[in-house]
Amino acid sequence: MLAFSVVTKRLLSFTNLGQGVNVSAVTSPLVWEHVQPPAARRLLTGAIDAFAERGFQATTTRDIASRAGMSPAALYVHYPSKERLLFEISLYGHQAALEILTKADSGAAPADRLRAMVSAFTAWHAEHHTIARVVQYELAALSPEHFAEVATIRRAISAMIEQVLADGVADGSFAVDDLHGTTLAVLSLSIDVARWYSPSRQDPAELGALYADLALRMVQA
Amino acid sequence: MLAFSVVTKRLLSFTNLGQGVNVSAVTSPLVWEHVQPPAARRLLTGAIDAFAERGFQATTTRDIASRAGMSPAALYVHYPSKERLLFEISLYGHQAALEILTKADSGAAPADRLRAMVSAFTAWHAEHHTIARVVQYELAALSPEHFAEVATIRRAISAMIEQVLADGVADGSFAVDDLHGTTLAVLSLSIDVARWYSPSRQDPAELGALYADLALRMVQA
DNA sequence: GTCTATACCTCGATAGAC
DNA sequence: GTCTATCGAGGTATAGAC
Known part of the structure; x- marks a missing residue:
């Protein structure tokens, strides 16, 4: 079983949905140890947070790479596409x-x-x-x-x-x-x-x- | 009261959600008569269908204008932005x-x-x-x-x-x-x-x- | 495996003729 | 109010050095 442990700080509700400010979502990398190498894992968890916050279409590969501490080009070594x-x-x-x-x-x-x-x-x-x-x-x-x-x-x-x-x-x-x-x-x-x-x-x-x-x-x- | 009458043909469900092919969504313009002029109404109903199908971010102003039978530039006569x-x-x-x-x-x-x-x-x-x-x-x-x-x-x-x-x-x-x-x-x-x-x-x-x-x-x- | 640099494309929005 | 043409920005993805 995959055990996910996602910790986010958001202020979402029926009324303020999707407009949370100061969103500092951080997906714990520890539970994704089966994703190797670590750089691929950092990209994956960064993408989860970005997609959840902004949606797939509004998320840029630059954003994902930056969350993983990499240049945009490095993403394509680990994944062929967004x-x-x-x-x-x-x-x-x-x-x-x-x-x-x-x-x-x-x-x-x-x-x-x-x-x-x-x-x-x-x-x-x-x-x-x-x-x-x-x-x-x-x-x-x-x-x-x-x-x-x-x-x-x-x-x-x-x-x-x-x-x-x-x-x-x-x-x-x-x-x-x-x-x-x-x-x-x-x-x-x-x-x-x-x-x-x-x-x-x-x-x-x-x-x-x-x-x-x-x-x-x-x-x- | 605004009476909306939206007619769409989609095949969405819990399992095939969001991947309907041959989506021919057509929002009835009749019930939007308070939106004037007609060109603005066509843009609005076209945008509803496009946003519902693809989401706001994935929808282009060219797509909206094209559903309304106009050039991309004509949109900005009626609305200042997407x-x-x-x-x-x-x-x-x-x-x-x-x-x-x-x-x-x-x-x-x-x-x-x-x-x-x-x-x-x-x-x-x-x-x-x-x-x-x-x-x-x-x-x-x-x-x-x-x-x-x-x-x-x-x-x-x-x-x-x-x-x-x-x-x-x-x-x-x-x-x-x-x-x-x-x-x-x-x-x-x-x-x-x-x-x-x-x-x-x-x-x-x-x-x-x-x-x-x-x-x-x-x-x- | 990461970088810098960039190709190539499409986007939202604008300019100016009609 | 609509068009054609286009600007400037920013998108995905790639090339090639290290």
């Missing part, structure tokens, strides 16, 4: 999100499974909201081939939520009219966290507990 | 969303009010998902001054949801532990619709009814 950098971030992020969900899906009763899954998925989007922002909001910038690769993982993620809801309906613990629509709603709750979350706002674990509770109330019989 | 175009769209969109919510907030019991508000707010994000995407996801591209102006409206929107939840807690019809957190969750449900909605997927009114039901289950005592 899009490739986005793809690697997006792929790692999707894999990590799926693995978080899979690990949480271990209980016996559907209610326990759903609680654990929503809690973990929500907390991940809060704790790693910089990566999550790239994962959820920069898909359109991927090449069609790279998009197809992450789309497979996205289908697996939504299938996991739909399955636990279906199991709950089958054993009578859940009452869900529109299975597909409710699946999307449960996913929305967690995913939208990436849009507004700021570390100063709430503890990821607490938020996960709250959202798991809300999701259960949404579906319980 | 950012100003975004601001006008964002401002209209926020005003429309707030007005939708205000109109819906007319019932007596908090449960009736919440149902109507979530239903209308959700249906608006589906029906007008192109504008909603610009409203919800392009805030960071606004100038600080223009952002401050729309932020006022955003605060009013979240305050309306928080108020109906507080009223429900006060009269015992709702049971809400974390008022602010639950307000954000209810808002998230509707707002995230703008990210994944496609007209082929579901009727806006049906989606609104489903989400109103889910929101009520989240908060009812």
Whole structure:
């Protein structure tokens, strides 16, 4: 499992979203040790912060290189293009999100499974909201081939939520009219966290507990 | 009240998000009749479609002008900058969303009010998902001054949801532990619709009814 | 593997004719 | 109010020295 540890200082909320000043986002390089050499890792973590702050299109290769303490040209020794950098971030992020969900899906009763899954998925989007922002909001910038690769993982993620809801309906613990629509709603709750979350706002674990509770109330019989 | 009627053909979902091919988004000009002259209106609706499809940063003034059937230079007769175009769209969109919510907030019991508000707010994000995407996801591209102006409206929107939840807690019809957190969750449900909605997927009114039901289950005592 | 220098392109916005 | 033509800036990516 990839353990991401992203620390940012932002002041985002529903009302001041995306206009945080003095943004000093620093993605911890320690947890990306599998990305070698260190220069490639510095570029990757710098790109995560830049993409999360400004979006892919507004981020320049000069900005990414500068965050990594390099000249613009040095980037191309490690990555063939800016899009490739986005793809690697997006792929790692999707894999990590799926693995978080899979690990949480271990209980016996559907209610326990759903609680654990929503809690973990929500907390991940809060704790790693910089990566999550790239994962959820920069898909359109991927090449069609790279998009197809992450789309497979996205289908697996939504299938996991739909399955636990279906199991709950089958054993009578859940009452869900529109299975597909409710699946999307449960996913929305967690995913939208990436849009507004700021570390100063709430503890990821607490938020996960709250959202798991809300999701259960949404579906319980 | 501004009545937006946006018709787009897209194939977006949680899994194929942002990679729709053959996107032929056409924002109906009829409902923008207050934007004069017609050339300015064509530019505005073209910009809505372009910003919703590609994002503000990836959209060129040449693209906007071309959608309006003009040369790049003609844009600057009607708008002083690309950012100003975004601001006008964002401002209209926020005003429309707030007005939708205000109109819906007319019932007596908090449960009736919440149902109507979530239903209308959700249906608006589906029906007008192109504008909603610009409203919800392009805030960071606004100038600080223009952002401050729309932020006022955003605060009013979240305050309306928080108020109906507080009223429900006060009269015992709702049971809400974390008022602010639950307000954000209810808002998230509707707002995230703008990210994944496609007209082929579901009727806006049906989606609104489903989400109103889910929101009520989240908060009812 | 990093640098400086730069090629080549496209961008937002402007000038000036009609 | 629209056009053609273009400016100046800044973008991605490359060349070649070290």
